[in-house]
Structure formats: structure tokens, C-alpha cells
Amino acid sequence: MPFREGPLGDLKVPLTWTAAVALIVAVVIAVAFLLADRRETLQQQAYGVTRQTVDTVSKPVSGVIAAPGRWTGLGVDAVRSYFFVASENRRLNAELKEMRAYRDQYLALVDQNERYRSLLGLRTDPPIPMVAARVVADSRGPFANTRLADSGSEKGVVVGNPVMNERGLVGRVVGVSHGASRVLLLTDIASRTPVMIDRTNARAILTGDGGPNPKLEYLRGVDPIKEGDRVVTSGDGGVVPRGLPVGAAVKGLDGRWRVVLFADDTAIDYVRILLFKDFAQLADQKALLTRSLPPVTTEDPDLSILGPAATAAASAAPKPAAPATTGATTSPAKPATTPAATSTATTAPKPAATTPPKPRAATPPAATGATPPGGAI
């Protein structure tokens, strides 16, 4: 039965008012959506099922739309390489000559770096596995800068994975579904990345603002930066590995330091997703947590947390005993990986070695923290 023939058929309400009520209801729903949004967090569940479904559906659709553009790019490249092959060959030969010198220097430095690392007994970073992905959609407005890549949970991509192209860091994964992952670009307003200035080791937070050049905020140190400085990731916080190239520093029109991203130099169609896990994630957290400590008692020296041996030493020399025991506990842990260092540890008499090795054991990590940026990548 049509509505107009029913009992409410003669009911007349002003259309403008009903439209206004509908508008207010819609606004309330939109506000509720906005308040419930948590897209920039690193939690998997914050990226809801709706977003995952939209990504999964829009991947093939956008993939089809992006294909002609990709083919055009490939065609232009082919034509350009055909017509400019001779000049390009000359340029590449000159570049190759220059690069050969760099290669020799690089190999020498790698060798030197390896030796230093083994001497110090550093635990080196494990190689990071990568997944290649094609970008199928790209949003570049002032309020959202994301890309949709066509590799997802089936290839082991998880939320938080850093994303690079061949020149530098692009962003990080904020949402994963089967076959697709959403990449939050460094330029997005919600993006915050810990970086450092390669020349001075000064730390900063790279903050996107929807424009092409993100800002460097919380820049610390005296005269930490100058025009053209290389900016790399600092690895602080453990989300992104240390030393990934990000861009070059420039002074913006507003007087703030900004970064021209290296990743913008190349085409945007292919990216690499780094399946990166930092040491904190690799460590067996359960084993670390289940360690039970003896009760802390000061009344009875036999039940001290330092143990009977330490208390015996403490009774012999009350003041230096505490540093001696800490030195004894830290030094065997480090030289365990290096044969050279273990030999010194075993041969060195205990009382004589107690005071000198301690400052040395304490200083190298600080020094190594400063050295790798050049050779890390």
C-alpha cells in the first residue's frame, strides 16, 4: 500500500525542517566516527574490518586504473632510452669510473667495520627481509597522505613495518589486510618519525603536515643542522631501523627546518616493505619476565641479593666490592662472542682487572653509538 493512501497520508511536515533534522542526525554520526578514529596508532585492531574490506576491494579496482599510467611510463622510458642511448652511455661510463673508487673505499670500510665490531663484541643487526609491492592508489591531499600497496598479510607484512623505495624512506604500514596494505607517508599529518642529522648525530622528530616537505621538530643540540645535511632515521623507539636515508635538510619559507625527501626523486609505483623487528621484539620477553630475584634483605648478610661470595668479598673490602662484582658480571657477558677478549678476561687476575676494565666496558657502547651512521647502510 502506498504511503499516501495510509492513515498518515494527510500528515504534513515542513520539508525543510525534516531535512534539517536529517542533517543533524548525519552530523552526529559523522562526529561519532571522527571521535572513534585511531588510525595513526601501531595497534592492529585500530585498523578496523571496514577499512580492511575497503582496501581489499579497492586494490584490484585501483590496480586496473593505475595500469594504463604505468604502461605509459614504461613506454616513455623505452622511447627515451632508445633516442638518448649514446649520451646516457657516456654519462653512465663517467659515473661508473667515479663509483669504482667509491666501491674500493666501501669494501675497505666494510672490512674495517667488521673488525671493529668483532673487537667490541657488538651484537650486529640481523639482515632485514623485504617484500616488494606495487602501489595501486595514492592519496595526496592536505589531510591524508597514504598509499595502497598490493602486498599484505599473506606475505608477512604487519602494522608498523617501514616502507622504502630505491632512494629512501617512504613511510610505514598502518593497516594490513589480505593482499593489500595501507602505507602512511612521511608527509601525512599523523606521521611522526624519529630521525637524526647524519653529520652531527642531532636527533629530531620528522613531522608531516600534508605538504610535500615534512618539518623537523624538537631539533636538539648547538648548531645541529645546516642546509643540505643528510637526514637519516635514528632508530629510536625501535619502529624503524637506524640509518635509513630520508632526505636533505632545507630551510622552509616559514623559517622552519624541513626535509626534501629522497623518495620523491623516483617513480612512485614500486616500494619495498621492510619486515623489520627490533631487538626488543626479537628478545624472548617471557624469559626476561620470569626471572625471579631473591628477596632483598638487609638484616641477614647471608641472604643478601649479592650472594654469599659477594658478601665474603664485601667483608674483606667493604667499599670497592660493589663495583668489583658489577665489573665481573658485565665483562664476561660481552667478551663471550670474541675470542680475543675472552682470553684477556680469563688470563687477567681478578683483583687487578676489577678497576681498569670497568670504565672501558662502559665507554665502548657509547662510542659505537656514535660511529656506525656512516657505515650502517
Added chain:
Amino acid sequence: MGGARPLHPGRWLGVPMLLVVLATILFAAPIRIYGLQLPEPVFAMVPAFAWALIRPSILAPFCLLVLGLFLDLFWGGPSGLWALSLLVAYATALVGRNMMTGQSRPMMWAWFAGVTAVAMTGAFLFTMLDSLAMPSLLAVFWQFLVTALLFPFAHRLIDRFEDADVRFR
């Protein structure tokens, strides 16, 4: 009702919605030629402006809500941002409806730009509240500019359906 034929919502709401979705997907193609990318206009501003002028409706705000949520999900922005901004633009156009109808084309273009500016300002403020950071004004202005150029589509939509039902003249 006399000779007035009721206008099916699918024609003035459904078809423009579908076209907006298609245009948005098309303009999200990852193309960069000589460092230049495609612009990213907010196509949904066209129906947000035109629907308010064609007639007051109960369905139109909900269609805009759906369209805005699609934009947020597809662009990967905070969900609800464009839904709210489009509804703010719709409300502005609805309030100013009596002043706008019957104006000349350049004047209507100016009104469209004004309503777009209201939507962008809304989006700017909502983003500031949501992300606790200030978006780049230059990027906002650039998107405003390319969106304001879409007025001919809104004009066509209004022309097509303004007289479709004599009750709303």
C-alpha cells in the same frame, strides 16, 4: 499533485554519487610525470553544493555521510573527517539556498567557492583537533583551488534537476 512527476532519488542522488566515487578512484592513480602528480580535488563537493540547491531532502545528508565515509576510507584519512566537512558544506548551502537560487553563473561560482572554503576550513579545524597538528596551509589552498574549478559540474547538476519537480520551485 497535478502533472508533477515525483523524481526518483536514484536519478539525482544515486547517479551523481556513483560518478563521484568513480572520479575519486580515477584521480587516485599513482602517476607522476616529471615530478608532477595529478591534482586531488574533492569531487564530493559538487553534489554537496548542488543537492542543497536542488531541494531540501532527508536522503541527501545521509548520501553525503556515506560519500564522506567512503572518501575517508579510500584516502586513508581519519574516518568521519570528510563526512563531517561535506555535511558542514551542505548545511551552509542549505541555509543560503534562498539567496543563491536564480543568481548568475559567475555569482554561483563565487558561492560554490565560498561553500568549498567553508568545507576546507572545517576539515582544517577537525584535522587540527584530531591530529593535534596544523596542516600545511599551502596544501589546503591547492586542494581548495582545484575543487573550486569543479563548479561547471555542479552547475550542470543543478540545471538538470532544479525544475524536475515544480513543487520545489
